[in-house]
Amino acid sequence: MARPPVKRPLEALGSTTSRMPGFVSNFVSIFRNHSFRMHIAMYIFAYATMDVLMGWLKFYIADYLGRPGFLTLGLGSILLTQIFSIPLYIAIANRKGHATAYRVGLGQSAAVLVPFQLLPFVADVDDRVSGTGSFTLL
Numbered sequence: 001m002a003r004p005p006v007k008r009p010l011e012a013l014g015s016t017t018s019r020m021p022g023f024v025s026n027f028v029s030i031f032r033n034h035s036f037r038m039h040i041a042m043y044i045f046a047y048a049t050m051d052v053l054m055g056w057l058k059f060y061i062a063d064y065l066g067r068p069g070f071l072t073l074g075l076g077s078i079l080l081t082q083i084f085s086i087p088l089y090i091a092i093a094n095r096k097g098h099a100t101a102y103r104v105g106l107g108q109s110a111a112v113l114v115p116f117q118l119l120p121f122v123a124d125v126d127d128r129v130s131g132t133g134s135f136t137l138l
Helices: 023-030 034-064 068-096 098-104 106-130
Strands: none
Touching: 034 068, 034 106, 068 098, 068 106, 098 106
């Protein structure tokens, strides 16, 4: 007995060709996913906040205090705070959820950690929504 042909995701969506969509259409389809847009906003705002904080600290230490030699100490203390608070954010994310860990924000480590933790979930959501696995583009 012959088995019916298995429809591929593009054929299921009504495409007449079995080719994968082009790079541009694949890239645009990612932005239709609400989870991805939220994820990319978290990522952009987290790194923009870190850049502004580091810029203000550089200005404060070098120009306002007039001690450019302390710049390395100031930036290093922020980075060490981030590194040492990562286990705290992992525990908060496991107990209270990713949103709570992201909002706590001590030393910006949660703002860096949580978007990378959520990336696999966003990829799964996009795969379920689009059915094409277009998130593998990133």
